[in-house]
Amino acid sequence: MSDRPILIEVPPRFRVVTGPWDAEVDERTIVLGKSHAFGDGRHESTRMCLQALASFAPRGGFRLLDVGSGTGILSIGAAKLGGEAIGVDIDAAAIAIAEENARRSAVEARVRFATTWPSGTFDVVTANILRDVLTELAPRIVARLAPRGTLILSGLVFTDVPELVARYSPLLAGRRPEIFERDAWRTLVWRLA
Numbered sequence: 165m166s167d168r169p170i171l172i173e174v175p176p177r178f179r180v181v182t183g184p185w186d187a188e189v190d191e192r193t194i195v196l197g198k199s200h201a202f203g204d205g206r207h208e209s210t211r212m213c214l215q216a217l218a219s220f221a222p223r224g225g226f227r228l229l230d231v232g233s234g235t236g237i238l239s240i241g242a243a244k245l246g247g248e249a250i251g252v253d254i255d256a257a258a259i260a261i262a263e264e265n266a267r268r269s270a271v272e273a274r275v276r277f278a279t280t281w282p283s284g285t286f287d288v289v290t291a292n293i294l295r296d297v298l299t300e301l302a303p304r305i306v307a308r309l310a311p312r313g314t315l316i317l318s319g320l321v322f323t324d325v326p327e328l329v330a331r332y333s334p335l336l337a338g339r340r341p342e343i344f345e346r347d348a349w350r351t352l353v354w355r356l357a
């Protein structure tokens with residue numbers, strides 16, 4: 165098997181490197197080890213989340229809750245944007261992988277990962293998981309969103325959108341999301357500010 169890193173550009177703000185990386189780890193480079201955990205920047209749902217973070221995360225510092233953190237890629241991306249992040253995942257092995265990836269990416273002081281949800285509210289909440297999980301988690305996710313926060317939901321295909329909007333919009337004062345699309349994949353963004 166090749167020991168060469170895989171490089172994925174996620175313009176305009178990030179590049180994701182998976183595998184050995186001896187070069188500089190700058191503010192746009194997310195470095196991941198090879199692992200079974202999901203989230204290496206190749207999937208459209210992850211890429212759209214990174215791009216939504218780059219576009220909509222508040223400038224000058226913010227707190228992110230990353231539900232379903234996988235490799236930690238979104239938390240690490242948020243830290244590269246100047247935020248502080250907490251990632252939660254039901255997979256304890258993914259937590260250890262995400263912690264290692266945060267070290268590889270030189271942002272371990274700005275992120276942490278756990279299998280239990282933190283208390284409090286967050287300026288930005290991301291959740292890139294499948295439709296049924298997002299539907300079930302809706303009240304817990306919305307409860308963690310600050311009143312003027314930004315919610316980014318992904319992992320959805322176009323046929324999932326009506327159900328997800330019907331589930332989340334009533335919990336968000338009737339607000340409708342912006343919908344971003346790439347091929348069949350959709351990302352929903354509620355900006356409450």
Ligand SMILES: C[S@@+](CC[C@H](N)C(=O)[O-])C[C@H]1O[C@@H](n2cnc3c(N)ncnc32)[C@H](O)[C@@H]1O
Pocket residue numbers: 202203204205209210213231232233234235236237238252253254255258292293294297301319
């Ligand atoms: C599609 S991956 C997303 C990984 C990464 N955040 C990304 O954007 O590429 C979904 C992750 O959600 C986790 N997950 C599934 N159900 C969950 C739940 N109920 N609570 C928290 N995490 C969950 C999975 O273990 C998996 O790591």
